[in-house]
Amino acid sequence: MEAVLSVKETKMDGKMESVLSVKDLNVVFSGFKALSGVSLDVYDGEIVTIIGPNGAGKSTLLDAIVSKSPVFSGHIYYHGKDITNNSPHAIARMGIGRKFQNPNVYNELTVFDNILLALKGTHGILASIAAKLTKAKKGKIFDVLSRTGLVDQAFEQVSSLSHGQKQWVEIAMVLAQDPSIVLLDEPTAGMTADETYMTGEIIKSISKSHSVVVIEHDMEFVKQIAERIVVLHQGKVLAEGSVEEVQSNPKVIEVYLGHETIKAAA
Amino acid sequence: MANAVMGYKQSSFPTKLAAISGIALLIFIILPFVFGDFQLSLMSKLLLFGSLGISLDLVWGFTGILSFAHGVFFTLGGYASAYYLKLNLSADSNTYGGELPDFMVWNGLETLPWFIAPLKYFPVALVATVAVPALFAYILGYFIFRSKVSGVYITIITLAISSALTTFFVSQQAYTGGTNGITDVSKLSFLGSPIPPIGLYFIILAFTVFVLALSWWLTQSNLGLILRSINENEKRIAFLGYDVAQFKIFIWTLSAALAGMAGGLFVPLNQFISPVYLAVAFGTQVVIWVAIGGRGTLVGPLLAAILLGQVQNYAEKVTQDWQLVIGILLLVVVLFIPNGLMSLLPKQLSLANLSKPKVLQTSDAVKN
Ligand SMILES: Nc1ncnc2c1ncn2[C@@H]1O[C@H](COP(=O)(O)OP(=O)(O)O)[C@@H](O)[C@H]1O
Numbered sequence: 130m131e132a133v134l135s136v137k138e139t140k141m142d143g144k145m146e147s148v149l150s151v152k153d154l155n156v157v158f159s160g161f162k163a164l165s166g167v168s169l170d171v172y173d174g175e176i177v178t179i180i181g182p183n184g185a186g187k188s189t190l191l192d193a194i195v196s197k198s199p200v201f202s203g204h205i206y207y208h209g210k211d212i213t214n215n216s217p218h219a220i221a222r223m224g225i226g227r228k229f230q231n232p233n234v235y236n237e238l239t240v241f242d243n244i245l246l247a248l249k250g251t252h253g254i255l256a257s258i259a260a261k262l263t264k265a266k267k268g269k270i271f272d273v274l275s276r277t278g279l280v281d282q283a284f285e286q287v288s289s290l291s292h293g294q295k296q297w298v299e300i301a302m303v304l305a306q307d308p309s310i311v312l313l314d315e316p317t318a319g320m321t322a323d324e325t326y327m328t329g330e331i332i333k334s335i336s337k338s339h340s341v342v343v344i345e346h347d348m349e350f351v352k353q354i355a356e357r358i359v360v361l362h363q364g365k366v367l368a369e370g371s372v373e374e375v376q377s378n379p380k381v382i383e384v385y386l387g388h389e390t391i392k393a394a395a
Numbered sequence: 396m397a398n399a400v401m402g403y404k405q406s407s408f409p410t411k412l413a414a415i416s417g418i419a420l421l422i423f424i425i426l427p428f429v430f431g432d433f434q435l436s437l438m439s440k441l442l443l444f445g446s447l448g449i450s451l452d453l454v455w456g457f458t459g460i461l462s463f464a465h466g467v468f469f470t471l472g473g474y475a476s477a478y479y480l481k482l483n484l485s486a487d488s489n490t491y492g493g494e495l496p497d498f499m500v501w502n503g504l505e506t507l508p509w510f511i512a513p514l515k516y517f518p519v520a521l522v523a524t525v526a527v528p529a530l531f532a533y534i535l536g537y538f539i540f541r542s543k544v545s546g547v548y549i550t551i552i553t554l555a556i557s558s559a560l561t562t563f564f565v566s567q568q569a570y571t572g573g574t575n576g577i578t579d580v581s582k583l584s585f586l587g588s589p590i591p592p593i594g595l596y597f598i599i600l601a602f603t604v605f606v607l608a609l610s611w612w613l614t615q616s617n618l619g620l621i622l623r624s625i626n627e628n629e630k631r632i633a634f635l636g637y638d639v640a641q642f643k644i645f646i647w648t649l650s651a652a653l654a655g656m657a658g659g660l661f662v663p664l665n666q667f668i669s670p671v672y673l674a675v676a677f678g679t680q681v682v683i684w685v686a687i688g689g690r691g692t693l694v695g696p697l698l699a700a701i702l703l704g705q706v707q708n709y710a711e712k713v714t715q716d717w718q719l720v721i722g723i724l725l726l727v728v729v730l731f732i733p734n735g736l737m738s739l740l741p742k743q744l745s746l747a748n749l750s751k752p753k754v755l756q757t758s759d760a761v762k763n
């Protein structure tokens with residue numbers, strides 16, 4: 130615990146270069162400010178958990194990072210490079226992987242093909258025509274499938290899977306992309322307690338080699354994985370810190386007053 | 396786990412399907428020797444229509460872009476071929492002698508327009524039958540797919556293109572022959588002698604096999620997986636690093652090139668081309684072949700074009716209301732076999748299924 134804290138302090142001091150840096154971000158939907166002046170740094174190998182009430186702008190923050198929603202003003206830097214409003218495919222190729230709030234997977238394809246599609250490397254037309262399913266690729270695919278517990282479902286059509294399994298398929302897809310930063314939007318929605326726990330363990334193992342940003346509601350789960358928490362409220366960063374710091378923050382308590390999730394957590 | 400990986404086989408052409416393909420090809424090789432002149436030319440035409448249907452299947456069946464403009468690509472290839480054949484009429488068989496085509500003389504042209512003149516040469520004409528429709532499709536596709544136009548609006552644009560080009564070709568009589576198009580063309584020759592109908596049939600059969608094989612090869616590769624994913628959800632795949640517009644432009648242009656080649660072969664057979672094939676009615680026919688045959692099946696559109704062509708041929712002989720017969724038939728298929736004729740066949744026989752072979756061939760291997 131001590132060691133972890135000291136690493137964090139180094140990060141906070143800005144001695145380490147951030148993998149992803151969001152600066153003074155504003156996202157506007159036809160006059161409605163979904164994000165106003167949001168700043169956030171994500172460092173190598175850390176897990177950042179974003180919490181906040183429904184409609185706080187959590188998904189919108191990830192949307193802006195991957196260029197799903199246009200940035201009105203402000204900047205997003207990836208390894209120091211300004212990627213604001215770059216095309217989604219370019220951002221994905223740079224090494225930013227995204228799991229969406231509702232499992233966004235290919236229902237008509239098999240689990241295997243979903244992962245094959247996501248696999249790092251073959252994005253050009255000629256490359257995709259010439260691509261061979263090598264032993265190395267198969268190995269990589271079964272590796273992410275075993276990490277997400279999907280080996281037995283490898284050749285089933287995704288439409289036949291449960292909601293929780295679809296969540297894992299999408300997590301496996303993000304893993305297959307081998308991004309340097311993984312953005313997960315409510316990965317445990319619709320999962321049983323056991324599944325949720327397992328997902329937490331997967332996320333912890335991912336964070337050994339990737340930076341992870343997770344949006345989450347379930348405070349039990351947040352406690353399981355969280356290192357640093359960012360609280361969003363009405364498009365602004367309300368608080369930031371460890372689980373304890375955030376839970377004892379008066380502003381956070383006020384926002385969540387009467388809210389089920391923080392009650393459970395308190 | 397290790398076994399699962401080892402047991403995984405890349406897609407391959409199953410022997411059963413190989414046998415059926417071989418028999419089908421054999422039938423198509425023997426048929427012309429049994430056919431009379433009429434059937435020979437009809438089947439040649441239907442093979443070309445089928446190839447045109449396969450080309451549309453690549454963009455509609457696989458990628459989800461419904462196009463009514465495939466008749467346009469076909470016809471652009473057709474005109475390139477028609478200019479070549481028209482300009483190679485011997486001077487004495489040309490109505491007015493000399494090298495200027497009759498319709499140009501009627502419309503007061505005195506010299507051959509510079510952009511048509513090079514089509515007198517076979518290599519130029521051959522390249523043009525492919526390049527003109529492909530370039531036209533590329534430019535069109537670039538603007539459609541790079542912009543945010545999507546779904547039904549793309550289809551509306553293809554309808555508009557079809558109407559606009561029909562009007563344009565009709566209005567440019569001096570260059571296009573107007574409503575009549577380009578008629579009375581020369582026969583396609585090889586080494587100075589005209590190719591007989593049976594020779595043309597075999598050229599067309601070879602072309603059809605080429606279109607089918609190329610389309611199969613492309614769609615069973617990772618490209619096919621990407622195209623099907625674009626079809627199911629084009630937004631998602633961008634976040635996996637794929638430039639969706641690039642893939643759409645590619646398959647759209649390739650499809651137009653194949654359609655243009657089919658049109659290029661159609662003119663030596665049909666001996667004329669006209670704006671009828673640019674019109675929405677013909678573009679709709681192509682869509683119908685794909686819908687009836689089965690989207691994303693490749694073989695389906697070919698079978699549908701042949702079957703519908705034959706039914707029309709016999710219906711014409713039996714009743715004056717043959718269009719009613721065809722219409723009812725279409726209705727029956729659309730209502731009762733919504734996934735097309737190919738969906739009636741056992742799954743193993745479908746080329747489309749071959750492009751998702753991983754399910755079929757490997758699930759057992761993995762479960763062990
Ligand atoms: N694409 C969009 N167009 C218009 N409004 C949007 C869009 N995406 C999000 N919003 C709005 O922005 C606000 C924040 O939404 P979201 O980021 O999804 O919240 P959260 O994920 O925190 O629940 C909501 O009021 C939502 O309606």
Ligand SMILES: [Mg+2]
Pocket residue numbers: 187188189230314
């Ligand atoms: Mg959300």
